[in-house]
Amino acid sequence: MKNETVFICAECGKQLLKWMGRCPGCGQWNTIGEKQVSVSKGGGPARVVSPDEQNDLMCLSEVQSLHEPRLNTGIHELDRVLGGGVVRRSVILVGGDPGIGKTTLLMQALGLLSRKGEKVLYVSGEESFEQLKLRADRLGLAGNGFLVLVENELETILDKVSQAAPSVMVLDSVQSVFSRASDSHPGSPMQIREVAGRLLQTTKRGSAGCFIVGHVTKDGDLAGPKLLEHMVDAVLYFEGERGHPYRILRAVKNRFGSVSEIGVFEMTDAGLSEVANPSELFLSERPRDASGSAVTALVEGTRPILAEVQALVTGPVPGQGRRTCIGIDAQRLALIIAVMEKKLGLVLGDQNIFLNAVGGIRAIEPATDLAIAAAMLSSFLDKSIPSGTLVFGEIGLAGEIRSVSRASARLHEASRLGYTRIVGPVSNLDQFPKSREVVGIGISRIRELGAALF
Ligand code: TYD
Numbered sequence: 182m183k184n185e186t187v188f189i190c191a192e193c194g195k196q197l198l199k200w201m202g203r204c205p206g207c208g209q210w211n212t213i214g215e216k217q218v219s220v221s222k223g224g225g226p227a228r229v230v231s232p233d234e235q236n237d238l239m240c241l242s243e244v245q246s247l248h249e250p251r252l253n254t255g256i257h258e259l260d261r262v263l264g265g266g267v268v269r270r271s272v273i274l275v276g277g278d279p280g281i282g283k284t285t286l287l288m289q290a291l292g293l294l295s296r297k298g299e300k301v302l303y304v305s306g307e308e309s310f311e312q313l314k315l316r317a318d319r320l321g322l323a324g325n326g327f328l329v330l331v332e333n334e335l336e337t338i339l340d341k342v343s344q345a346a347p348s349v350m351v352l353d354s355v356q357s358v359f360s361r362a363s364d365s366h367p368g369s370p371m372q373i374r375e376v377a378g379r380l381l382q383t384t385k386r387g388s389a390g391c392f393i394v395g396h397v398t399k400d401g402d403l404a405g406p407k408l409l410e411h412m413v414d415a416v417l418y419f420e421g422e423r424g425h426p427y428r429i430l431r432a433v434k435n436r437f438g439s440v441s442e443i444g445v446f447e448m449t450d451a452g453l454s455e456v457a458n459p460s461e462l463f464l465s466e467r468p469r470d471a472s473g474s475a476v477t478a479l480v481e482g483t484r485p486i487l488a489e490v491q492a493l494v495t496g497p498v499p500g501q502g503r504r505t506c507i508g509i510d511a512q513r514l515a516l517i518i519a520v521m522e523k524k525l526g527l528v529l530g531d532q533n534i535f536l537n538a539v540g541g542i543r544a545i546e547p548a549t550d551l552a553i554a555a556a557m558l559s560s561f562l563d564k565s566i567p568s569g570t571l572v573f574g575e576i577g578l579a580g581e582i583r584s585v586s587r588a589s590a591r592l593h594e595a596s597r598l599g600y601t602r603i604v605g606p607v608s609n610l611d612q613f614p615k616s617r618e619v620v621g622i623g624i625s626r627i628r629e630l631g632a633a634l635f
Pocket residue numbers: 277278279280281282283284285286316319320448449450451452453
């Protein structure tokens with residue numbers, strides 16, 4: 182083995198034999214640095230050796246487990262989505278449409294942390310001190326450890342962060358901050374990578390947990406944030422419809438927890454309040470005795486949640502009907518429609534079909550197949566499904582109704598909310614509640630669906 186010098190891009194890790202101003206791998210400027218590598222005599226591939234690298238083989242059982250200390254923000258819905266609080270030295274990207282409530286959520290989280298005696302820092306590149314104060318008053322936030330900084334220049338921000346040494350900080354937003362190290366304008370992909378990369382380095386060296394806010398652009402691209410997903414430890418999206426008070430926080434990446442948890446909030450005059458019983462919320466405006474509406478039970482992370490699936494089937498129309506779905510997977514819908522046509526003898530090709538999982542929820546688990554079919558059948562026949570009916574089950578291509586996981590948890594939530602008629606897979610029947618009030622209808626084929634529902 183002998184040592185040789187190679188040049189490596191700090192951004193994308195590309196190895197080069199000579200220094201270049203711009204990395205041919207990722208297009209970034211000034212990211213190429215020099216490194217010593219060991220090269221085998223036979224001319225085998227170069228391998229980077231970091232100064233603190235341990236070259237010995239290790240038995241996995243001897244490797245020490247990493248216990249990441251976590252800070253609970255006190256907002257349970259946020260803590261659960263994070264996997265149990267903010268991990269120190271982690272960087273969490275919070276994306277969402279402008280105005281959806283990212284600032285509100287993170288200011289509230291910092292407010293609670295400061296009340297618990299933590300030193301927190303909110304860095305805003307978008308609002309003035311006075312605007313931040315106005316928000317804090319509106320949200321009822323106070324706390325001596327709540328520091329704010331209004332700044333757009335990254336180098337100054339990093340200086341202040343190291344002076345203040347907060348335990349949690351927020352940078353709002355990555356698009357509004359620029360680094361002197363890059364000539365491009367704030368919000369450009371290069372600036373966004375530079376800002377996030379430097380913040381990431383600082384966070385990994387320090388002890389704070391760091392939230393970075395990123396706005397999604399009109400085309401849903403998360404402007405820069407999409408570029409950052411691979412760099413950060415966790416990516417949370419804050420979603421909701423303008424004009425509706427409900428918001429869903431969803432993890433799409435989490436190195437320290439599951440990505441299947443969701444947090445549900447309601448935007449009020451005094452900020453975001455947690456929704457402890459999302460099922461009640463998602464069903465609160467459900468029309469009684471209307472055709473095209475079915476209630477199903479989803480499992481989001483650890484929680485079962487009841488949700489309404491609505492369908493509108495109209496036609497016939499000339500040519501192929503339109504399919505539009507919100508919160509439902511288009512591929513699964515195509516599969517369900519094909520099975521319904523083949524096994525129920527329905528002609529749906531010339532029908533316009535609109536489907537909506539109400540409240541911004543995502544009904545994409547296979548367990549929701551039967552409710553999607555039930556809502557479509559109900560709309561097609563213009564017959565309402567009796568209230569108090571819960572429908573769940575996976576549909577197979579042969580028209581069979583397959584069992585679903587965590588059926589007991591789903592059914593427990595349904596009986597808590599007074600659902601007493603359960604239409605589900607016959608193979609899950611033994612998990613149906615054993616109560617005189619509950620009528621369990623187990624089906625094994627989709628052709629039994631109509632008789633079971635109406
Ligand atoms: P904001 O947190 O600024 O969104 P983002 O950081 O994602 O851009 O939210 C702004 C919206 O929230 C704005 O339309 C006003 C509304 N809002 C409330 O309804 N109640 C409140 O207490 C606050 C602070 C904001």
